[in-house]
Amino acid sequence: MATLAPGVKTGPYHAVLDHIHPEPTSFIRKYIFSIDHKIIGIQYMITAGLFFIIAGLLAEIIRTQLLSPTGAVVSAATFNQIYSMHGTTMVWFVVIPLLTGAFGNFVMPLQIGARDVAFPWLNLVSYWIFPVAGVLLFSSFLIGAPDAGWTEYPPISLQGPPGTSMWCIAVFLVGISSTLTGINFTVTILKMRAPGMTFTRMPLFVWAQFATSPMLLIATTALNGALAALFLERQFGIPFYNPAHGGSPVLWQHMFWFYSHPAVYIMILPAFGFISEILSTFSRKPVFGYKMIAFSTVAIALLSFAVWAHHMFTSGMVPWLQLPFMIITMFIAIPTGIKIFSWMATLWGGSIRWTTAMLFATGFLITFTFGGLTGFFLAAVPADYHEHGSYFVVAHLHYVLFGGSMMGLFAAIYYWFPKMCGRMMSEKLGLWHFWLVFIGFNGTFIPLHWLGLLGMPRRVAIYDPQYQFWNVVASSFSYIMTFAILLMFINILVSLRSGKKSGPNPWGARTLEWMISSPPPYYNFKKIPAVLATPYDFGNPLPYIGLDAAPGATEATPTHTSHPVPTY
Amino acid sequence: MPFREDQLAQRVVKPKTNLGPGFWPITALIVVVSAVMVYLVETSPLPIGLVQAGGPADSVDALFRFLGATGAVIFNVVTIYTIYFAIVFRAPKGAPPNSIGVQIHDAPVLEFWWTAIPTILVVILSIYSVKIWADLQNTAGDVLTVEAIGYQFGFQFRYPKLTTPTSELHLPVGTPTTIHVTSRSTDVIHGFWIPEFRQKADMVPGLVNTIRITPTRIGTYRIICSEFCGVAHGGMKGTLIVQSQQDFDKWFAQQGGQHAGGGGGIPLSAGTVSAGQALFGQKCSVCHSVGPFSQKIVGPGLGQIFNDPAHPKLVDGAAPTPQDAAKIIHDGYSGDIGTMPSAQVNGLSNPDIANLVAYLASLSKK
Numbered sequence: 001m002a003t004l005a006p007g008v009k010t011g012p013y014h015a016v017l018d019h020i021h022p023e024p025t026s027f028i029r030k031y032i033f034s035i036d037h038k039i040i041g042i043q044y045m046i047t048a049g050l051f052f053i054i055a056g057l058l059a060e061i062i063r064t065q066l067l068s069p070t071g072a073v074v075s076a077a078t079f080n081q082i083y084s085m086h087g088t089t090m091v092w093f094v095v096i097p098l099l100t101g102a103f104g105n106f107v108m109p110l111q112i113g114a115r116d117v118a119f120p121w122l123n124l125v126s127y128w129i130f131p132v133a134g135v136l137l138f139s140s141f142l143i144g145a146p147d148a149g150w151t152e153y154p155p156i157s158l159q160g161p162p163g164t165s166m167w168c169i170a171v172f173l174v175g176i177s178s179t180l181t182g183i184n185f186t187v188t189i190l191k192m193r194a195p196g197m198t199f200t201r202m203p204l205f206v207w208a209q210f211a212t213s214p215m216l217l218i219a220t221t222a223l224n225g226a227l228a229a230l231f232l233e234r235q236f237g238i239p240f241y242n243p244a245h246g247g248s249p250v251l252w253q254h255m256f257w258f259y260s261h262p263a264v265y266i267m268i269l270p271a272f273g274f275i276s277e278i279l280s281t282f283s284r285k286p287v288f289g290y291k292m293i294a295f296s297t298v299a300i301a302l303l304s305f306a307v308w309a310h311h312m313f314t315s316g317m318v319p320w321l322q323l324p325f326m327i328i329t330m331f332i333a334i335p336t337g338i339k340i341f342s343w344m345a346t347l348w349g350g351s352i353r354w355t356t357a358m359l360f361a362t363g364f365l366i367t368f369t370f371g372g373l374t375g376f377f378l379a380a381v382p383a384d385y386h387e388h389g390s391y392f393v394v395a396h397l398h399y400v401l402f403g404g405s406m407m408g409l410f411a412a413i414y415y416w417f418p419k420m421c422g423r424m425m426s427e428k429l430g431l432w433h434f435w436l437v438f439i440g441f442n443g444t445f446i447p448l449h450w451l452g453l454l455g456m457p458r459r460v461a462i463y464d465p466q467y468q469f470w471n472v473v474a475s476s477f478s479y480i481m482t483f484a485i486l487l488m489f490i491n492i493l494v495s496l497r498s499g500k501k502s503g504p505n506p507w508g509a510r511t512l513e514w515m516i517s518s519p520p521p522y523y524n525f526k527k528i529p530a531v532l533a534t535p536y537d538f539g540n541p542l543p544y545i546g547l548d549a550a551p552g553a554t555e556a557t558p559t560h561t562s563h564p565v566p567t568y
Numbered sequence: 569m570p571f572r573e574d575q576l577a578q579r580v581v582k583p584k585t586n587l588g589p590g591f592w593p594i595t596a597l598i599v600v601v602s603a604v605m606v607y608l609v610e611t612s613p614l615p616i617g618l619v620q621a622g623g624p625a626d627s628v629d630a631l632f633r634f635l636g637a638t639g640a641v642i643f644n645v646v647t648i649y650t651i652y653f654a655i656v657f658r659a660p661k662g663a664p665p666n667s668i669g670v671q672i673h674d675a676p677v678l679e680f681w682w683t684a685i686p687t688i689l690v691v692i693l694s695i696y697s698v699k700i701w702a703d704l705q706n707t708a709g710d711v712l713t714v715e716a717i718g719y720q721f722g723f724q725f726r727y728p729k730l731t732t733p734t735s736e737l738h739l740p741v742g743t744p745t746t747i748h749v750t751s752r753s754t755d756v757i758h759g760f761w762i763p764e765f766r767q768k769a770d771m772v773p774g775l776v777n778t779i780r781i782t783p784t785r786i787g788t789y790r791i792i793c794s795e796f797c798g799v800a801h802g803g804m805k806g807t808l809i810v811q812s813q814q815d816f817d818k819w820f821a822q823q824g825g826q827h828a829g830g831g832g833g834i835p836l837s838a839g840t841v842s843a844g845q846a847l848f849g850q851k852c853s854v855c856h857s858v859g860p861f862s863q864k865i866v867g868p869g870l871g872q873i874f875n876d877p878a879h880p881k882l883v884d885g886a887a888p889t890p891q892d893a894a895k896i897i898h899d900g901y902s903g904d905i906g907t908m909p910s911a912q913v914n915g916l917s918n919p920d921i922a923n924l925v926a927y928l929a930s931l932s933k934k
Contacts, residue, residue, distance in 0.1 A: 011915045018850035048928040075799075076799050076800065076802060077799050078745050080796075080799065080801075085680075114822035126764045147799075148796055149796050152797070153757055153796070155755075155756045155757065155773065156756040156757065156797055156798060158797070159756065166842055188806060191676035211763060241777075243753060243772075243773040243774035244753055244754045244773065244915075246850070246853075246854055248774075249757055249772055249773065249774075250772065250775065251690045255718075282668050283657070284659075284667065284668040285668070285670060285671065285672070286671060286673050288672065288673070288674060289673075289674045289679055290673065290674070292674070292679055292683075293675075302711055312733055312776070313876065314759070314768050314769050314770045314794075315772065316769070316770060316775045316776075316777045318770050319705055322701070323698060323701065326694070326697060326698075326701075327698075329588070330693060330694050330697075333690055334683065334686050334687050334690060337682070337683075337686040338679070338682065338683055338686075340646060341679075341682040342679075343647065344653065345675075345678070347650065347653040347654060347657060348587075348588070348653050348657065348670075349588070349657060349669050349670035350653075350657045350669035350670075351657070351663060351667045351668055351669040352653075352658045352659055352669075353653065353659055354654075354658060362650060362654055365646065365650050366646070366650060369642070369643060369646045369647070370643060371569045372587060373642060373643055374639075376635050376638075376693065377632070377635050377639075378638060378698040379698060380625075380631060380635060380693070380700075381701050381764075382627065382628050382629060382631055382697065382700040382701050382703075382704055383631050383632060383697075384626055385628070385704075385766065385767055385768050386763065386767070386768060388759075388768055388794065389759050389761070389768070389795055390794065402588040402746060450615070453615035453618065454615065454617055454763070455618065455763035455790060455792060456759070457759070457761065457792050457793065457794045457801075457802075458794075458796075458803060459802075460801060460802030461801075461802045462802040462803060463802060472570075493680055503917045508665065508666065528872050538668040538669070538671060539668045539671055540671075
């Protein structure tokens, strides 16, 4: 035990690690109320996937409505409910659950060489709160869904339909679910890494989860406090926010954004992790600047707690207070820039395999950079006076959330689907998916920047006729994007039934999850391996010992370098 | 055989001069494309299609151009290199499945520069933004002061010497103007956006935000609600008319623009202390204490306003008479020590004001 390898510290608990619990046999314990992180991850994925379809259709109603300046399909009241539900669903019921719930759960324990998360039962609770909250959220349509946007600023949200109170409960519940996951993952990463996996040997997706989990824990608390107060004020008239009764409407904004700005990074840091893994695997190179990427992830996580008021430059605050928030916001560009440049350098000198996952990861570099740069326009206070509350904000946030998080998620789906299901997805459909999404997405959201600068406010069901042309352009491209996403769902369903068998390691990747069979066995690892180095050194022997690898999972030592240039 | 960590220690390969086929031509392309884009951005009237109707639109637009030019350069560097690497470093057809790329882990000098250069850029952007911000803070105003009040779903405006609010905002050209922006106390948050001036402030009930502009271009402009405020939010618009001083004076006279004496006409004798005390708790105590002047919450303490030797005059410079206190409550106040919304914004009727004045007078007697 103590002689695993030089440099690998072992403790008395490692013998215990090799103990394997028997797999549950009943269907319910195996697939419904499972405590297996892999099943829970897939449950999250299916549930969030369904919500994604609903929220995507809501988005198409929004874009169809805006074909005409007077509103093409629904009444203004319905429109307000639809865009509010679109935002709420996408943020809390699609992106965050997919990033941490689905991929965090499925991939992270495998990558650290653990059998499960630290608290499997808590994980089960985390998951089951989520669909319950979703049902609650969508049943609010029956009594009048919330209509004041996903931000639900009081006092307008105090006047909102009865469903607004259900919205409070539903978001409160996903908040609890997030918090529990945050606790679970923090402890898992701190305590359950395989022997020898020091912090600087962790895969970068694990680093991303390690930075995200405490954020879930800390930030969500503020949101839940604010939501509880909003609920109490709506139902029982306890004045927190209503100025007519001595409350402060700006208080909500502070509480809300103290959560929701870190949440922006909760929604992007795991996607950064995907990109690091995927670029490295398909360039067949180590991630360039591993430590810089890891530390900049943590730097972003810390800075994200000190910038929330940049959402409130026009709300009314002491003027000088705008300056620190502006400057800290701008400084977040530095760690983010380090990542972008490191990823570009990862491509440099690679032997790049252009799979669908790789295309999405590279497309992410371009769209996310664009979204980051428009962030500067919003961070600069004087420019924000003009842009705040306009379509420019809508365009920016979709560039970082769709062009960032969703592009990352698409990449991750193509990358880890073989590990989850044991079958390959169709690369041909994947190519169509990528190019149509890339064209459709940019065509939809680039015109919206312009509309915002020209004076079109967001959250409007009707607008001035001079904006119609660019709205029609945006809507037309959005149909292309929706069609492309439909292709992805078709691809998933077809591949599940008839995709090519993937084998344990179809991509020739080196992180631990690819060393075991696909889909992984219940216990993940027959023996917990010891880890000797970072996983990314292509061409070297695998840095794992004591690993009972699946046949064909390891690669022969490569002898070729396909790099066309090298003169060194 | 167990591997030793030092066997895995990396041979860091230092790139020499050859960075890839066509690396330097591509770099030259980036420089040229960036230079052209910077030139185009800096010389075009950004945002195209939106006129400048007065200060501070020009300073904000200068910031737009600066951000746009910087952003264009960064975007070119990232996009063109990414696409170039993507093409040049693709695995050739028929490459063996286990072929690998250059095993390079880092290049500290390169990383230093791509940390240092963005840091310098961010510092420059911050300084420039702060400068424009300071210009905006120091913009002249106050020659004309107008109060803009949002309600579901429209705007109204109060001029200092008009008794009734107007539904259009008229401003004389060339006059530095301060607009105090708020919402009715029982209403919701609205936004006050004048895109042709690049200015916006939220209209928050119970809070007064300030915009300072100097109109320079005669014409009719839009006022847009930019904060979701209910079912008719999309249609909530106002009109801002910038006109010559003569036209403005004519319009102002039509509106009945003579001094009505503010609170001077309010009958105060019917005010009761108890009603005033209750009202004070609801409407005033958020910002005002009943202690001495120095006991500030947002505004000064009001416990001794009629007999405070340290402050022989009220904040408007007049002697502390009940009529003058009523006038301040009625008109609202804006000055060195802060801003208080008018009685209309606060939802106070004339009898309410009488009650409040009676209560304040009773405090000062103790």
